[in-house]
Every structure is written in C-alpha cells, then in structure tokens.
Amino acid sequence: MENSQKSWQIQTNDELKTADAYAPLIIRCNNGAAVRLSGVATVEDSVQNSRNAGMANSKPAILVMIRRAPDANIITTVDNIRAAMPELRASLPAEIQLDVAQDRSPTIRASVQRKSSSR
Incomplete structure (x- = not known):
C-alpha cells in the first residue's frame, strides 16, 4: 500500500x-x-512487491520464495523441489544460473532425526 x-x-x-x-x-x-x-x-x-531487489552471492538475482502448502510435509516439499532442479535447469537458457540460495530444512531434518533416535 x-x-x-x-x-x-x-x-x-x-x-x-x-x-x-x-x-x-x-x-x-x-x-x-x-x-x-x-x-x-x-x-x-x-x-507482489515492486520495491524489492534480489541479490544472491553479491549478484542481481530473481528470488523465488517457495513455501509449503499448509498441509504439506516440509521435508517432502524440499526433496521434491531439489529433485525437479535438474529439469528446471535444463529448461532455462545456459546464461541463467538456477541455485538454492537458502534452505532451512537441514535444521528441521536434524530435529526430526533427534526425535526419532530418542524414542
């Protein structure tokens, strides 16, 4: 606004x-x-927001924020996205680099792993 x-x-x-x-x-x-x-x-x-500029590794970037659906499993969501990355990369022009800039799932995975091993 x-x-x-x-x-x-x-x-x-x-x-x-x-x-x-x-x-x-x-x-x-x-x-x-x-x-x-x-x-x-x-x-x-x-x-969504015309005033934000994307940067990744100190270079201009287009940032795509992906959030899981409310009823989705976050680990499965991340795994599915990572599995789709090679196909997505292949569909882009060679001069465009597609990378994951941030992934918060490792801490979630570790937490789930700890809970599973403590049972």
Whole structure:
C-alpha cells in the first residue's frame, strides 16, 4: 500500500490470492464502525512487491520464495523441489544460473532425526 509520502507492506501466509479477497478486510474500527481496506484504498492486483531487489552471492538475482502448502510435509516439499532442479535447469537458457540460495530444512531434518533416535 502506498501514497505519495509512505508505503506499507501487508505480509500474510493466508490463503487470500487476489485483491478482491483483501478488499473487505477490516483494518480498524472507528466509533464502532468497521473501516474496510476498500473504504480507504484502491485495491488492485499487481506485482507482489515492486520495491524489492534480489541479490544472491553479491549478484542481481530473481528470488523465488517457495513455501509449503499448509498441509504439506516440509521435508517432502524440499526433496521434491531439489529433485525437479535438474529439469528446471535444463529448461532455462545456459546464461541463467538456477541455485538454492537458502534452505532451512537441514535444521528441521536434524530435529526430526533427534526425535526419532530418542524414542
């Protein structure tokens, strides 16, 4: 969200996918009356965030953040993505490098491993 002086980000892990889904959200109550996002802003579909720049290994990058579905197993999700990487790389032009910049699953794997071995 932005005006001529400021910009704000709404970050959520909710299932809302379109601007229309966000429009009716109540952002505050004013003397008992609900103030909805659509009442104070033009709510439209656009890019996720046009003000972020991606960098990886000190080079400009396009960052793709992948999150598991709410009911998905994170380890299986990571394994499936890593298994798809060779095919994804093969489908890209040679000058484009596809890498994993961050993977938080090793600590999850270690935690699961500890719990399994302590039983």
